Amino acid sequence: MSEEVKQREPLFSPKNKKLIFNPLSRENPITVQVLGICSALAVTAKLEPAFVMSLSVLVVLAAANVIISLLRNTIPTRIRIIVQLVIIASLVILVDQVLKAFAYDVSKQLSVFVGLIITNCIIMGRLEAFAMGNKPWPAFLDGIGNALGYGWILLVVAFFRELLGSGTIWNYPVMENLGLYDFGYKNNGFMILPPMALIVVGIIIWIQRSRDKELVEEK
Amino acid sequence: MQELFNIFVKSIFIDNMVFAYFLGMCSYLAVSKTVNTSFGLGLAVIFVLGITVPVDYLLNKYVLEAGALSWLGESFAEVDLSFLSFIMFIAIIASMVQLVEMIVEKFAPTLYNSLGIFLPLIAVNCAILGGSLFMQEREYETIAEATSFGLGSGVGFFLAIIGIAAIREKIKYSNVPAPLRGLGITFIITGLMGIAFMSFMGIKL
Numbered sequence: 241m242s243e244e245v246k247q248r249e250p251l252f253s254p255k256n257k258k259l260i261f262n263p264l265s266r267e268n269p270i271t272v273q274v275l276g277i278c279s280a281l282a283v284t285a286k287l288e289p290a291f292v293m294s295l296s297v298l299v300v301l302a303a304a305n306v307i308i309s310l311l312r313n314t315i316p317t318r319i320r321i322i323v324q325l326v327i328i329a330s331l332v333i334l335v336d337q338v339l340k341a342f343a344y345d346v347s348k349q350l351s352v353f354v355g356l357i358i359t360n361c362i363i364m365g366r367l368e369a370f371a372m373g374n375k376p377w378p379a380f381l382d383g384i385g386n387a388l389g390y391g392w393i394l395l396v397v398a399f400f401r402e403l404l405g406s407g408t409i410w411n412y413p414v415m416e417n418l419g420l421y422d423f424g425y426k427n428n429g430f431m432i433l434p435p436m437a438l439i440v441v442g443i444i445i446w447i448q449r450s451r452d453k454e455l456v457e458e459k
Numbered sequence: 460m461q462e463l464f465n466i467f468v469k470s471i472f473i474d475n476m477v478f479a480y481f482l483g484m485c486s487y488l489a490v491s492k493t494v495n496t497s498f499g500l501g502l503a504v505i506f507v508l509g510i511t512v513p514v515d516y517l518l519n520k521y522v523l524e525a526g527a528l529s530w531l532g533e534s535f536a537e538v539d540l541s542f543l544s545f546i547m548f549i550a551i552i553a554s555m556v557q558l559v560e561m562i563v564e565k566f567a568p569t570l571y572n573s574l575g576i577f578l579p580l581i582a583v584n585c586a587i588l589g590g591s592l593f594m595q596e597r598e599y600e601t602i603a604e605a606t607s608f609g610l611g612s613g614v615g616f617f618l619a620i621i622g623i624a625a626i627r628e629k630i631k632y633s634n635v636p637a638p639l640r641g642l643g644i645t646f647i648i649t650g651l652m653g654i655a656f657m658s659f660m661g662i663k664l
């Protein structure tokens with residue numbers, strides 16, 4: 241990541257860099273802006289679907305941001321929601337078809353959640369808040385940044401849920417190879433159940449806000 | 460008849476939109492600060508789900524499914540348009556929400572004012588599109604089953620959002636650790652409510 245930024249320095253003014261790095265922490269789409277929670281929680285029982293989901297959101301968000309940003313002066317404001325939905329839906333259909341062709345198992349695991357990228361609030365939110373008022377290049381960076389911010393939370397949640405719930409990392413049996421089962425260690429089946437995703441995200445928010453006092457909400 | 464009732468109860472409690480599938484989380488978290496507004500949003504969601512799921516069912520059955528177009532004639536029997544379902548569903552949902560918005564504005568101005576921005580936002584509520592996609596995935600037999608599934612999911616969302624709003628109104632008086640205040644504690648409470656809801660199916664570990 242950091243190497244790539246150095247190579248193409250001229251395009252990355254300090255302002256543009258902020259677009260990528262702010263959403264990773266201070267303006268994280270999930271823990272601060274509260275966008276895109278729906279899909280974030282449902283696909284995090286294992287690392288693999290979480291990774292595929294983040295990648296799909298990255299592609300759709302970056303592409304939709306650029307397209308909307310290019311069209312921003314020609315879209316009538318009254319019908320902009322439906323125009324945005326049509327563009328997002330077409331991109332999601334592309335992603336869905338690609339997944340079905342090349343990663344059928346994961347696509348089955350994600351079931352309806354690929355389709356639900358259409359109504360993922362991150363995408364609508366960023367289109368409304370950023371792409372409608374900015375040039376394509378910053379909009380592209382904003383899309384990448386927000387998708388990365390979304391992705392890393394997904395991967396962290398999935399990492400802990402898979403490790404503690406199934407005792408594996410990316411289907412590699414870590415706990416078994418460490419020989420922990422011989423000492424009476426048991427997988428915590430609770431971690432695989434959906435409600436635990438909420439609690440893990442709650443804990444991430446807790447840690448983030450106790451390190452960054454400015455994010456703490458007023459009473 | 461009993462089958463319909465089963466689907467209805469199942470979609471309220473066991474397959475609850477919020478607690479089992481995390482759909483509609485965004486509006487669930489954003490709107491649940493007071494019971495009054497969540498009541499309005501909950502009603503709107505029941506209403507929209509009760510309309511869009513059957514409409515999308517018809518669309519799926521007679522236009523999109525593999526072989527659905529056979530009523531047009533022999534040559535269309537092979538056509539499979541199911542890859543278009545996302546875009547068709549979202550178009551139906553967006554136009555239905557627009558319609559509902561106009562009707563509510565005309566006949567119930569007070570409800571319209573209290574719903575405010577949330578009504579148009581229902582178009583991008585994942586619970587609505589999720590309802591249609593689950594309906595497609597689970598292959599319900601008749602339109603009555605699809606309708607009772609839609610209404611049941613709406614009621615499930617309604618119950619969930621009223622519950623969390625009531626808890627959040629009370630929790631204002633508790634001494635929550637500062638970094639957890641607001642969003643953090645809401646997540647954790649939702650998780651606990653989800654665990655409680657799982658008891659309806661008996662936790663399978």
